[in-house]
Amino acid sequence: MKPRARAGSEVLLRFDNLTLGYDRHPAVHHLRGEIVTGSLLAIVGPNGAGKSTLLKGIAGELRPLQGGIELRGLQRRQIAYLTQQATLDSSFPIIVHDFVAMGLWREIGAFAGLNHLLRRRIAEAIARVGLCGLETRPIGSLSGGQLQRALFARVLLQDAPLVLLDEPYGAIDAASVRDLAALVRQWHNEGRTVIAVLHDLEHVRQEYPETLLLARELVARGDTANVLSDANLLRARQLAEGRGEDQAAAICHSDHDAA
Amino acid sequence: MTETLSSLPLLSPFIEFGFMRRALAGCLALSLGATPVGVFLMLRRMSLAGDAMSHAILPGAAIGYLVAGLSLPAMTLGGLVAGLAVAVLAGGVARNTVIKEDASLATFYLLSLSAGVLIISLRGSSVDLLHVLFGSVLALDDAALFLLAGFASLSVLALALGLRLFALEGCDPAFLARISRLGPVAHYGFMILLVLNLVAGFHALGTLMAVGIMILPAAAARLWVCNLGPLLLIAVGTAFAGSLIGLLLSYYVNLPAGPAIVLTLGACYLLSLAVGPLGPLASRWRSSWHFER
Numbered sequence: 335m336k337p338r339a340r341a342g343s344e345v346l347l348r349f350d351n352l353t354l355g356y357d358r359h360p361a362v363h364h365l366r367g368e369i370v371t372g373s374l375l376a377i378v379g380p381n382g383a384g385k386s387t388l389l390k391g392i393a394g395e396l397r398p399l400q401g402g403i404e405l406r407g408l409q410r411r412q413i414a415y416l417t418q419q420a421t422l423d424s425s426f427p428i429i430v431h432d433f434v435a436m437g438l439w440r441e442i443g444a445f446a447g448l449n450h451l452l453r454r455r456i457a458e459a460i461a462r463v464g465l466c467g468l469e470t471r472p473i474g475s476l477s478g479g480q481l482q483r484a485l486f487a488r489v490l491l492q493d494a495p496l497v498l499l500d501e502p503y504g505a506i507d508a509a510s511v512r513d514l515a516a517l518v519r520q521w522h523n524e525g526r527t528v529i530a531v532l533h534d535l536e537h538v539r540q541e542y543p544e545t546l547l548l549a550r551e552l553v554a555r556g557d558t559a560n561v562l563s564d565a566n567l568l569r570a571r572q573l574a575e576g577r578g579e580d581q582a583a584a585i586c587h588s589d590h591d592a593a
Numbered sequence: 594m595t596e597t598l599s600s601l602p603l604l605s606p607f608i609e610f611g612f613m614r615r616a617l618a619g620c621l622a623l624s625l626g627a628t629p630v631g632v633f634l635m636l637r638r639m640s641l642a643g644d645a646m647s648h649a650i651l652p653g654a655a656i657g658y659l660v661a662g663l664s665l666p667a668m669t670l671g672g673l674v675a676g677l678a679v680a681v682l683a684g685g686v687a688r689n690t691v692i693k694e695d696a697s698l699a700t701f702y703l704l705s706l707s708a709g710v711l712i713i714s715l716r717g718s719s720v721d722l723l724h725v726l727f728g729s730v731l732a733l734d735d736a737a738l739f740l741l742a743g744f745a746s747l748s749v750l751a752l753a754l755g756l757r758l759f760a761l762e763g764c765d766p767a768f769l770a771r772i773s774r775l776g777p778v779a780h781y782g783f784m785i786l787l788v789l790n791l792v793a794g795f796h797a798l799g800t801l802m803a804v805g806i807m808i809l810p811a812a813a814a815r816l817w818v819c820n821l822g823p824l825l826l827i828a829v830g831t832a833f834a835g836s837l838i839g840l841l842l843s844y845y846v847n848l849p850a851g852p853a854i855v856l857t858l859g860a861c862y863l864l865s866l867a868v869g870p871l872g873p874l875a876s877r878w879r880s881s882w883h884f885e886r
Contacts, residue, residue: 411773413771421766421767422764422765422768423764423765426760427819427824429819429820432760433764436761436765436768439772440772443773444755444758444775445754472820475819492772
């Protein structure tokens with residue numbers, strides 16, 4: 335499968351024979367390809383296909399077993415990464431305003447105060463995700479959808495050139511999905527690169543021009559309509575099930591060399 | 594003027610007796626220094642770890658005692674070294690073996706407590722042992738007061754500077770690790786603060802009670818508010834008020850001062866459980882009110 339690159343676009347990310355996994359058991363095999371700046375890319379595939387593992391690898395939180403990921407003109411700390419299970423302790427006594435404001439860390443660090451301008455940006459981010467009026471509520475009292483909105487507001491303030499979203503719409507209501515998807519479109523229009531792991535293929539077809547179909551290895555990559563063909567989806571399912579029957583098959587020859 | 598004031602039963606012990614004033618000053622220092630650390634300890638779900646750490650400083654203090662007797666600098670230094678060593682070792686064992694952190698801390702604290710008691714009994718009397726285990730808040734001398742005040746000042750300063758860092762580390766450590774290199778600074782900085790305050794608490798309340806003035810006010814305050822700033826203030830206020838009442842109880846009812854203070858703080862916690870707006874009774878009452886409407 336040839337990597338797709340738009341003419342005139344700069345490459346932001348390059349996978350070089352990338353193999354990622356845990357305890358020497360690869361979850362993503364020999365991935366090659368490039369992602370150009372400004373892409374709006376969906377990663378789809380069956381359960382256990384290595385989608386979340388790939389995002390973790392891009393975020394730099396998992397060292398490749400083999401090959402590598404090259405970030406061009408971008409540092410790891412400039413990546414905004416929203417994980418599938420939010421890592422936060424929602425019982426922590428912090429109000430929505432202060433929680434969202436943590437997104438400004440790169441600008442204010444541990445010590446600097448909030449000036450008028452930064453306060454306005456926080457208020458705008460909270461308004462943008464539809465949490466107006468809840469600024470002083472503790473995060474523990476938010477519903478699942480509201481908490482996800484707060485997390486998106488924090489990502490918004492991070493002002494990151496690359497945004498990674500891992501199943502951002504799991505278990506939240508339709509209105510929240512609609513509002514947050516609009517925010518993702520806004521990021522795309524601003525020229526940011528967004529890579530999202532998603533399950534809802536209809537949503538992907540509507541919102542994402544590009545898709546990467548993964549089943550431990552690359553199945554297809556390119557225009558969403560072409561990638562999400564019945565043939566490709568069937569092949570992805572077969573690949574995932576085939577691997578599932580024989581775990582040893584997941585350890586391929588060259589990985590032994592790498593280990 | 595002084596005569597009218599000393600006729601007030603709540604003030605007269607402190608006006609008449611220097612040791613009561615010293616005890617109150619020591620408790621104020623602990624409330625300002627140790628209690629905010631206790632709030633973070635509770636929020637990081639490390640209350641039991643704090644208890645284990647307070648035992649961990651015992652063998653160090655005991656070795657200081659073995660070398661120099663009931664000497665403040667020797668026991669302080671010994672306690673600091675032992676506390677920091679156990680903080681690092683217990684974390685290392687939990688990360689590198691199949692033993693989980695709670696079991697790892699429990700093993701270290703059992704070893705520390707038995708080693709500490711053994712070392713002190715090698716040389717000292719049972720009075721000395723009681724002093725080490727339960728503290729001597731009514732016998733704080735100038736040096737001890739300066740030490741408590743010094744550690745408290747350092748602690749308040751460090752928390753004020755690192756408040757945002759400690760808050761983010763408690764709330765979302767994975768996010769902190771992603772956006773900043775300061776995660777380990779927050780973790781080990783907090784451990785150092787914890788050990789400093791445990792050693793301070795050790796001098797006043799002893800190794801078995803030092804954690805009391807950290808955790809009980811924090812837990813009580815958590816039942817009243819949902820925001821970190823007010824939480825810290827209420828916890829500090831509760832700690833000082835509880836210490837004051839505990840000292841008065843010990844004076845008038847002739848109780849040992851350390852346990853009286855910790856029991857008073859415990860009563861504050863029980864009261865908060867009963868009437869605090871975030872306590873179990875209040876939330877039950879609220880939900881029944883909702884249905885009646």
